[in-house]
Amino acid sequence: MNFFRSEEHARNWSQWNEESVEMLQPLQFYADRFAGEMFRARVRTDFMSWSDEQRREREARDTQ
Numbered sequence: 057m058n059f060f061r062s063e064e065h066a067r068n069w070s071q072w073n074e075e076s077v078e079m080l081q082p083l084q085f086y087a088d089r090f091a092g093e094m095f096r097a098r099v100r101t102d103f104m105s106w107s108d109e110q111r112r113e114r115e116a117r118d119t120q
Contacts, residue, residue, distance in 0.1 A: 066080055
């Protein structure tokens with residue numbers, strides 16, 4: 057993943073591929089994407105058991 061100051065800088069990059077234009081997203085897109093609870097929780101020491109519990113809770117809500 058590469059971060060550029062602007063689309064213009066990305067297009068001037070020596071390895072720019074015009075087929076990748078649809079993948080170019082603003083920084084806010086990635087900030088929003090990776091700010092979710094699951095991503096933040098990955099630093100928990102009990103992440104595996106916590107994520108399993110979260111999955112069970114989601115499944116229980118979805119079946120109601």
